[in-house]
Amino acid sequence: MGEGRLSELGALAKASGEKAFLVYDPFLKGSETLEKIIANLKNNGVAVIEFNDISPNPRNTSIDAGTELCLKEKCDVVVAIGGGSAIDSAKANALVATNGGECWEYTERAGEEVTRPTKRGLPLIVVPTTAGTGTEATSFAVVNNPAEKRKCTIITPYIYPDIALVDPLIMTTIPSMITALTGLDTFAHALESYISVNATPISEMLSLYSIELFAKSIRKAVNEGENVEARDQMALACGLGGAAIGTAGVTLPHALGQPLGALTDAPHGGTLAACFPQIIEWTLPYAEDKLSKVAGILDPSLDRDLSDTEKSSQLPRILRELYQDLHVDVSFGKYGLKESEIEALADLCFVGFLQDIKAHPKPVTREDVIYLINKCM
Numbered sequence: 001m002g003e004g005r006l007s008e009l010g011a012l013a014k015a016s017g018e019k020a021f022l023v024y025d026p027f028l029k030g031s032e033t034l035e036k037i038i039a040n041l042k043n044n045g046v047a048v049i050e051f052n053d054i055s056p057n058p059r060n061t062s063i064d065a066g067t068e069l070c071l072k073e074k075c076d077v078v079v080a081i082g083g084g085s086a087i088d089s090a091k092a093n094a095l096v097a098t099n100g101g102e103c104w105e106y107t108e109r110a111g112e113e114v115t116r117p118t119k120r121g122l123p124l125i126v127v128p129t130t131a132g133t134g135t136e137a138t139s140f141a142v143v144n145n146p147a148e149k150r151k152c153t154i155i156t157p158y159i160y161p162d163i164a165l166v167d168p169l170i171m172t173t174i175p176s177m178i179t180a181l182t183g184l185d186t187f188a189h190a191l192e193s194y195i196s197v198n199a200t201p202i203s204e205m206l207s208l209y210s211i212e213l214f215a216k217s218i219r220k221a222v223n224e225g226e227n228v229e230a231r232d233q234m235a236l237a238c239g240l241g242g243a244a245i246g247t248a249g250v251t252l253p254h255a256l257g258q259p260l261g262a263l264t265d266a267p268h269g270g271t272l273a274a275c276f277p278q279i280i281e282w283t284l285p286y287a288e289d290k291l292s293k294v295a296g297i298l299d300p301s302l303d304r305d306l307s308d309t310e311k312s313s314q315l316p317r318i319l320r321e322l323y324q325d326l327h328v329d330v331s332f333g334k335y336g337l338k339e340s341e342i343e344a345l346a347d348l349c350f351v352g353f354l355q356d357i358k359a360h361p362k363p364v365t366r367e368d369v370i371y372l373i374n375k376c377m
């Protein structure tokens with residue numbers, strides 16, 4: 001991590017291979033930054049095959065086309081530069097290149113046949129350009145299947161990046177709304193992993209530090225995009241959140257948000273922001289001690305003498321005020337979910353995201369999910 005470390009990419013890639021499959025985010029197309037990245041790889045003796053067919057919520061068909069090109073060109077290292085969509089796409093390329101088949105086969109789908117990878121993917125170096133998903137530090141790649149209107153996740157330790165090169169300078173161009181929504185994704189990772197039934201003392205430490213950095217920096221990152229210190233702190237919050245979910249996983253907000261993204265193509269962070277206060281309110285009595293700690297970090301002015309019940313009950317209000325400061329005004333209805341799709345969305349949660357539902361501190365039934373979706377409309 002650190003300002004300017006992107007310049008080390010070529011030397012790092014050279015240590016892993018001779019020919020890089022370079023997956024880059026379309027926002028970099030034609031930019032001076034991309035030119036420099038390619039020159040840096042080539043100057044270090046690494047040949048480059050470029051791929052940029054990446055959409056937000058990356059599609060299985062594009063990912064498979066990428067893997068085919070990577071194999072055809074006999075690339076021996078995968079380098080990804082971009083947001084979570086570009087990095088997840090590259091993670092799936094690296095994994096499928098060595099394990100064979102198509103990326104969708106490897107996604108977790110409860111009750112369906114899932115192919116389990118048996119070996120590591122190609123060497124993988126990632127450079128995140130958003131501070132949100134934490135994918136640079138997770139064992140996940142989220143794949144969107146538009147034909148089935150489903151988004152599911154590949155979960156395997158074989159998909160961890162070998163190297164994550166995190167440089168805040170490449171994040172100063174993120175538009176403010178994307179900064180806000182990706183930042184809320186980071187917060188979701190930290191908070192969900194913190195309250196997950198699979199949390200451990202180490203993951204809790206990562207989650208809490210991530211929430212502290214988020215609380216300190218998110219407003220500055222959104223309102224002063226070129227503030228490198230704020231970008232740097234959000235990038236660290238993001239990586240820590242990723243490492244925390246790598247151990248403890250996520251919970252109900254992601255189980256609801258991910259399939260909403262598949263149905264409506266809404267941005268991932270926005271889908272989480274749209275259900276967070278409602279889910280927290282509904283969960284409250286089951287995680288009071290932890291939620292009260294989070295409320296205290298986000299709003300240091302909260303009276304220390306309040307009980308955990310009183311403090312934690314302030315959290316939905318604190319979040320709604322934060323959304324106002326970040327100009328975030330989202331709901332499932334605004335993202336285009338129709339009343340007639342609510343039942344289907346509830347079903348999708350239980351197929352693709354059962355592991356997240358099981359990790360939630362309060363037991364969740366299908367009726368609960370339908371109640372919550374209605375609240376988020």
Ligand SMILES: NC(=O)c1ccc[n+]([C@@H]2O[C@H](COP(=O)([O-])OP(=O)(O)OC[C@H]3O[C@@H](n4cnc5c(N)ncnc54)[C@H](O)[C@@H]3O)[C@@H](O)[C@H]2O)c1
Nearest residue numbers: 027056057083084085129130133135138140142173174268
């Ligand atoms: N693998 C994981 O652990 C994990 C965790 C959470 C979410 N995800 C997945 O990641 C995807 C979302 O990733 P994301 O939130 O980073 O968004 P994204 O990658 O879809 O990017 C959002 C937009 O920002 C643009 N962008 C990215 N960096 C920029 C920059 N520096 N300057 C200007 N524009 C920039 C992109 O071109 C895109 O239009 C979703 O599919 C989500 O499900 C993965």
Ligand SMILES: [Fe+2]
Nearest residue numbers: 133185189268
């Ligand atoms: Fe996420």
